[in-house]
Amino acid sequence: MPLKELIDNAHSDRVKRICAISRAKSRGDGRFLVEGPQSVREAVRYARKSILDIYVLQDAVNSGSNRSYSGVTSNGGPIEVIAKIVDESLKNNCYVHPVTAEVMRKISTDCQGIVALCDSKVLDEEFSKEFNKISEADKAGLESSDDTKSCKNKNILIASCWQVRDPGNAGAIIRVADVAGCNAVVFVDDCVSRFNSKLVRSSAGSLFHLPVVKMSENEWFDWTKNAKIKVIAADIYGTENKKPKSFARVLDSFRKESNIADNITSNVAILFGNEARGLPQEVLNKVDEISVIPIYGKAESMNLATSAAVMLIGLAMSSHERKMGI
Missing domain, CATH: 3.30.1330.30 (Ribosomal protein L30/S12)
Incomplete structure (x- = not known):
């Protein structure tokens, strides 16, 4: 042209x-x-x-x-x-x-x-089409497409953000999710627009590499339940009945579960909270597990994008090392 x-x-x-x-x-x-x-x-x-x-x-x-x-x-x-x-x-x-x-x-x-x-709207349609392959993977059979069958035989890793408002953070998480080979990024509840100019810029092109979809809180938990995906919340304090585990322990458990048999897959979604308020108790009570990244130095905390990088890439490395026999 x-x-x-x-x-x-x-x-x-x-x-x-x-x-x-x-x-x-x-x-x-x-x-x-x-x-x-x-x-x-x-x-x-x-x-x-x-x-x-x-x-x-x-x-x-x-x-x-x-x-x-x-x-x-x-x-x-x-x-x-x-x-x-x-x-x-x-x-x-x-x-x-x-x-x-x-x-x-x-x-x-x-x-x-x-x-x-x-x-x-066109990009969102493409996102939805790719995202639907993940939920269809559990039902994949002989008549399924090659793309859907390939999803079935892989570990599913999802990055999800609850009410994340800062476009720079959101874009950085999309980029990290791309690095980690995540299947998708899900914006849960009232998050920044996926097409915000600062978000698009901070994703450095990763916005176009994997589906980035939005869901309500109820839709998100219904979807993960139906897709048999374990939800791990990133949170420092946890709840009265559900205390956070060190991320090192979560990684160890992930490796053990994945090593039970070669054909066993560990499907996980990490849920990150709002930059200022984190995750509310009612959301934490719905997740399967809560995890915290241990801090060994004097820093009080890590920012959202850094936490996402540690957890998503940590899980991704564990999964790929198992497949490679390391």
Whole structure:
């Protein structure tokens, strides 16, 4: 697909509409922005159907054999990287619009020269389709798809967040979940929008690698019960009747359960609470187990994203080491 005409009017209706999306607190119109080379590249590769338009600084789209593949754009973006993303986008039939530096500054001040406008409804449909394969895996039979059968024979690991409001934390958890090879991320109850611009940016493209779905509290616990997934809450204090176990002990139990037989899978969801309030007693009473990360130094606590990294990657390493016979 050929490049579109240069957009050079920073006050055009099109630019105003894009700016309105970037400022919107709600994503009710079904559109959101993906900013920066890494995030746009991953959207092109893994979520092509959701992309409506791509806007790129004209510096990176010089046509013909004289294209420059070195240096940076006028706002600091790497020309070589962006030019390759443009090539890949055009091959994937994306609408690519070159823009002037003034227009790009109007759209985004820190996108490093490239922005994608995406449809959240399309991406959400893809998320739901992939997420449903997890719950269907337990029922997988001879007539099931190859994707569903493959889920059945693997350990399921889910990252879930209850009322997480900070987009930076939420995006970092999605990125950590991607590193850990999680099957999905679930936003439980009233969480930040999955398509918040800061969340998208802090996920560094991982938002497009695995399903990120939202559920009510009741839907979440019903789903984990039906899918036979053990829910472990990350919490310091626990409840009167359910005290937290050291995460080291939880890992040890996980290894032992997984080693009972080669065909036994340990399906686990880790539930992380709100940054300020943690998890309420009524939620903790519904989980299967509560775990706390031991602190050996003088620090009072760890932030949410760091805790998620320790627990998710710890469980992932235990699972993969067992499969590799380590």
